[in-house]
Amino acid sequence: MINPFVVFAGFAFVFGTMVGSFLNVVIGRLPEGRSIVHPGSHCPHCGNPVRPYDNVPVLAWFWLLGKCRDCKTPISSLYPTIELMMGLFALLLFDHIFVNTWDFTGANLFGFLLYFCFISALVAESFIDLKYYIIPDSLSIYAAPFAIGGMWLLELWGSDMGVGWQASVLGAFFGGGTLGAIALLWLLIRKYEGMGWGDVKLLLLIGAMVGPWPALPFIFLASAVLAVCVGVPIGVLQGKGWKMALPFGPFLALATLIWLFHAQTIVGVWLPGVVVEFF
Numbered sequence: 001m002i003n004p005f006v007v008f009a010g011f012a013f014v015f016g017t018m019v020g021s022f023l024n025v026v027i028g029r030l031p032e033g034r035s036i037v038h039p040g041s042h043c044p045h046c047g048n049p050v051r052p053y054d055n056v057p058v059l060a061w062f063w064l065l066g067k068c069r070d071c072k073t074p075i076s077s078l079y080p081t082i083e084l085m086m087g088l089f090a091l092l093l094f095d096h097i098f099v100n101t102w103d104f105t106g107a108n109l110f111g112f113l114l115y116f117c118f119i120s121a122l123v124a125e126s127f128i129d130l131k132y133y134i135i136p137d138s139l140s141i142y143a144a145p146f147a148i149g150g151m152w153l154l155e156l157w158g159s160d161m162g163v164g165w166q167a168s169v170l171g172a173f174f175g176g177g178t179l180g181a182i183a184l185l186w187l188l189i190r191k192y193e194g195m196g197w198g199d200v201k202l203l204l205l206i207g208a209m210v211g212p213w214p215a216l217p218f219i220f221l222a223s224a225v226l227a228v229c230v231g232v233p234i235g236v237l238q239g240k241g242w243k244m245a246l247p248f249g250p251f252l253a254l255a256t257l258i259w260l261f262h263a264q265t266i267v268g269v270w271l272p273g274v275v276v277e278f279f
């Protein structure tokens with residue numbers, strides 16, 4: 001007798017890797033303003049289209065030995081890495097949401113997709129920010145209404161997932177507002193942009209998904225600590241002195257992912273008695 005949970009978890013993993021494959025296209029094309037639909041995947045060197053049987057996430061990179069089938073130009077190992085990462089995120093999220101047989105409801109499936117879209121946006125945004133130093137609006141502020149709408153639908157559905165639409169609106173307001181005020185103040189005092197508006201718009205989306213309290217103070221603090229612990233040493237190694245060598249977006253994303261999966265543990269130490277569970 002095969003455990004149905006194992007089968008569905010397998011589906012979730014494969015689904016995640018396929019989303020990861022799509023994110024590779026988004027990361028490569030969105031910042032350059034190219035369509036993410038047309039043309040289909042092709043080798044950037046020789047222009048030959050990727051064969052359907054070579055489009056298998058994670059595995060294809062290995063049987064192609066990391067090279068284009070036609071011109072043998074190396075394919076970045078970032079592609080299978082992102083596919084595998086998204087497969088594991090899908091598995092992790094599935095494991096959090098679907099614990100008992102009665103968890104298999106339409107509302108929970110919708111919740112799974114909503115949070116997986118959010119995680120996908122965070123991952124895509126991070127790699128785009130690392131490479132191009134920008135955060136596309138479509139992965140931040142334009143996604144916020146969908147986040148609020150999603151939270152509203154979950155609530156309407158009677159699901160215990162999510163933060164509710166009111167917390168979602170407040171989260172967007174305080175997420176974008178607090179960081180926006182800091183950015184504005186910095187601009188007025190120091191006369192240059194210390195914080196990108198992309199970060200402000202990203203924290204607006206993050207706020208819409210996690211609510212204002214106690215999520216935002218944690219994410220704000222944790223991302224700053226992570227940035228100092230990781231960004232500054234890299235800056236020093238690159239000979240930039242104490243200047244940050246990395247954009248801030250990936251640290252906001254990382255702190256948010258830590259919060260999504262470990263909020264209850266963090267809050268258990270910080271604010272005993274408070275319940276924070278998203279899924």
Ligand SMILES: [Zn+2]
Nearest residue numbers: 043046068071
């Ligand atoms: Zn090629």
